[in-house]
Amino acid sequence: MAERLQNYINGAWCEASTADYLDVVNPATTEVLAQVPLSPAADIAAAAEAAATAFKTWRRVPVGDRIQYLFTLKGLMTDHLDELARTITLECGKTVAEAKAEMQRAIENVEVACSAPLMLQGDVSEDIARGIDELMIRQPLGVCAAIAPFNFPGMIPFWFLPYAIACGNTYILKPSEKVPLTLRLVMQLIEQTGLPPGVVNLVNGAKDAVDAILDHSAIRAVSFVGSSPVAKYVYGRAAANGKRVQCQGGAKNPIIVLPDADVAMTTRITMDSAFGCAGQRCLAASLMVTVGKAKEPFTEAIAEAAKARVVGFGLEDGVQMGPVINDQSRDRIHDLIAQGIEEGAKPLVDGRNPSVSGYERGSFVRPTLLQDVRPDSRIAQTEVFGPVLGMLHVDTIDEAIALVNGGQWGNMACLFTSSGAAARQFRYEAEAGNIGINIGVAAPMAFFPFSGWKESFFGDLHGQGRHAFEFFTQTKVVVERWFPDWSRQF
């Protein structure tokens, strides 16, 4: 029988208090890698209690000492990079090169969180009135939690965790039940740093565990990343319970191509954006909008590149694209492609039902290009989260920007051009929180906020960078006056 995963609570690995387990499946081979528990509310309560107890002492540890654990963690993550990447490929399907790049981004967030001694500094004003001073200090919140999606099992928890603990909070991680093995390994590395028990806890599970996080009174802040319907639900329920909350949701990212864009570079970058990680990135290009004379040359080049992409098991050399996460996801993507065709789109390259030699049972979809997608069709508005690129055509950049802004999403929008004026207009007018100019995956570095807008984000402060330090602290303002004590003799 496959190994049954445990939770990590109060510095120890322990059985979940449930008999409900799900298989964790390698999507390329369908091998069962492990079984993950669907932990009930009692396990979240145990983690919250441990974290609340640990908070009492952890918040008093000087910030310079707190970040020493993060420096150690960075070293451990770097030393175990290959093992972490391999684990991601096995459970999530992406290529090992993609998995390594993902973990590199996680490590960068640990590095940025080590700036906490500077970032936690407050403000002081002397003499706001005669003899009165006022100061603002940043204090931790208490117990915080992250609820993660399946597509970046190693990176996404690091948009939050290192900042939270550097700020003096204690933490509960709830990985996606589809990919729990990467965070198990991360937790084993965290354990090696010698962090005090209860500072970081890991509880596996699905909806019951999420609901317990949203309802537990000791949990003060929740960070969520996943699909928009669940993001909205988490945002509403956590906020109604008085919690601070940030929820990053889904996307439908357009790439606009002007006739003056470089064909070879644009094609290569668009391919990587649309089909990298099998299109399962919240920053994947999913609509390509050609403007004016860009239509013909770019359509031809993109079709050739899509057909040439090497699909297979992500651990094998030369593979450029792995499977999607599971059979349900593959079937959902197939249905959306069929629906798009019914709505009038032409399958320029059809990636349905591929045969991948040696991996016939894997959850594969090949790169798919749908031409002449109508802006009002469902395929133009629904997040596919698979390797499907819809192609549209307009006559002017103004029409293209109107198309970007007409959608409900706002995670990313990109422009390919050699015109600075067009780039500036796009940067200024496009309604999306992450903008790429001749960039296909405009993923902010760890020291910038991951800035989704509209239906792609619910909340105020985003993950990473300065926003993270603000999210994980509450400000306290002190107004003080001291009377001279003339009677004291020194």
Ligand code: NAD
């Ligand atoms: P998902 O919404 O299905 O799951 C995310 C988390 O929510 C998981 O931990 C899951 O256990 C939990 N969950 C699922 N259904 C729930 C429910 N009904 N009630 C309570 N909790 C529930 O998302 P996913 O399929 O794991 O991830 C893919 C989605 O995440 C895509 O929409 C993608 O765009 C989005 N995503 C967004 C970003 C971003 O930064 N905006 C980054 C990565 C992924």
